[in-house]
Amino acid sequence: MKLEQFVMERMQSTWENIVKFNLSESGVHPVALGELVPSAAGREELLTLELGYGQSNGTADLRNTIAEMYQGADDSNVLVTTGTSEANFLATWSIVEPGDEVIMILPNYMQTWGVARGFGGQIKEVPLIEEMNWAPDLDEFESLLSSKTKLIIVCNPNNPTGAILTEAEMDRITEGARRVGAWLLADEVYRGAERERPITPSFWGRYEKVIVTAGLSKAYGLPGLRIGWIVGPSEIVTKAWSYHDYTTIGPSALSDRLARVALAPDNRRKLLARTREILNNNFPVLRKWVDSYGGMFSVVEPQAGAIAYLRYDLDMESLDFVERLRDQKSVLLVPGEHFHMKNYLRVGFGSQPEHLREALELISSFVSDLP
Ligand SMILES: Cc1ncc(COP(=O)(O)O)c(C=O)c1O
Numbered sequence: 001m002k003l004e005q006f007v008m009e010r011m012q013s014t015w016e017n018i019v020k021f022n023l024s025e026s027g028v029h030p031v032a033l034g035e036l037v038p039s040a041a042g043r044e045e046l047l048t049l050e051l052g053y054g055q056s057n058g059t060a061d062l063r064n065t066i067a068e069m070y071q072g073a074d075d076s077n078v079l080v081t082t083g084t085s086e087a088n089f090l091a092t093w094s095i096v097e098p099g100d101e102v103i104m105i106l107p108n109y110m111q112t113w114g115v116a117r118g119f120g121g122q123i124k125e126v127p128l129i130e131e132m133n134w135a136p137d138l139d140e141f142e143s144l145l146s147s148k149t150k151l152i153i154v155c156n157p158n159n160p161t162g163a164i165l166t167e168a169e170m171d172r173i174t175e176g177a178r179r180v181g182a183w184l185l186a187d188e189v190y191r192g193a194e195r196e197r198p199i200t201p202s203f204w205g206r207y208e209k210v211i212v213t214a215g216l217s218k219a220y221g222l223p224g225l226r227i228g229w230i231v232g233p234s235e236i237v238t239k240a241w242s243y244h245d246y247t248t249i250g251p252s253a254l255s256d257r258l259a260r261v262a263l264a265p266d267n268r269r270k271l272l273a274r275t276r277e278i279l280n281n282n283f284p285v286l287r288k289w290v291d292s293y294g295g296m297f298s299v300v301e302p303q304a305g306a307i308a309y310l311r312y313d314l315d316m317e318s319l320d321f322v323e324r325l326r327d328q329k330s331v332l333l334v335p336g337e338h339f340h341m342k343n344y345l346r347v348g349f350g351s352q353p354e355h356l357r358e359a360l361e362l363i364s365s366f367v368s369d370l371p
Pocket residue numbers: 026082083084085086088109155159187189214215216217223227228
């Protein structure tokens with residue numbers, strides 16, 4: 001198997017902890033361990049945890065807690081993974097074989113694009129249309145469906161646009177999958193990180209071949225726990241669990257425990273409320289900055305996630321923009337090129353407001369120095 005470089009993640013892995021202003025992150029400012037476990041009793045209890053191998057598919061308690069968030073699911077439908085990344089990797093690996101056609105709605109988090117190609121899949125791309133507020137071209141989607149379609153990949157809410165599919169669009173995608181008997185992989189890691197709307201409906205339960213991936217990294221502000229999950233039919237979950245034996249074996253015992261703390265109903269509510277508050281405090285800061293450019297930058301407002309996908313009107317490649325900005329001002333953004341698109345920049349706005357303001361000022365200073 002030959003994997004192409006996952007260019008966005010490679011850039012983030014290299015630079016995100018080196019730059020002063022990391023606006024390449026798509027989640028909110030992370031929760032501190034002390035915020036997650038504020039009481040002395042809770043902390044004492046944690047100290048008794050034995051750091052052995054935990055249950056490799058996730059403790060029954062955690063799997064049950066996750067299953068409760070998906071109507072009709074039980075613990076046999078859940079595999080706990082090391083981040084949503086591992087969930088995506090295992091799900092794609094479990095499905096795609098050489099020569100399979102994979103329909104993917106783009107732009108998207110490009111992990112599954114690379115992994116599906118690595119396993120020999122042939123990607124057929126369906127674009128999101130900016131003029132339609134980043135809705136997918138579903139006529140194009142339907143024209144690509146065939147008996148060769150093995151897998152359909154969506155990310156909802158979407159990275160990088162922050163757009164959310166309507167229920168009608170979700171139904172049309174599900175119907176298409178059903179018509180050709182394809183698997184539908186929905187990465188829902190931004191579910192729960194809506195700015196104004198109620199929690200986005202899940203693809204889970206719409207069709208028997210739906211696999212959902214998600215985790216604690218975005219809506220919950222806990223990427224450092226590296227906890228994700230697959231929710232799917234039990235046969236595919238069992239298969240992915242056996243593949244898991246080859247990757248990380250299981251989640252860290254400490255993270256499994258802390259994930260149960262995070263997903264306890266009261267804590268879950270508080271964490272999601274914290275995320276929403278950050279998004280609503282910060283997005284107006286970015287909006288004002290964009291508007292101050294009177295068209296040089298523009299944005300279709302994201303509905304979820306701490307990311308805005310900005311179009312810019314400058315005669316400069318996005319990778320060049322990002323690398324020069326990083327080297328001159330120590331601010332990191334994601335270039336549209338990492339999503340195979342020209343003239344876009346993904347800006348993360350989930351950090352602390354002062355930090356965001358300072359970073360935006362540095363971008364302004366960079367732009368005003370351009371020839
Ligand atoms: C759509 C999407 N899926 C998965 C991931 C990876 O998430 P995790 O940190 O839970 O592995 C990301 C991270 O940016 C993402 O945007």
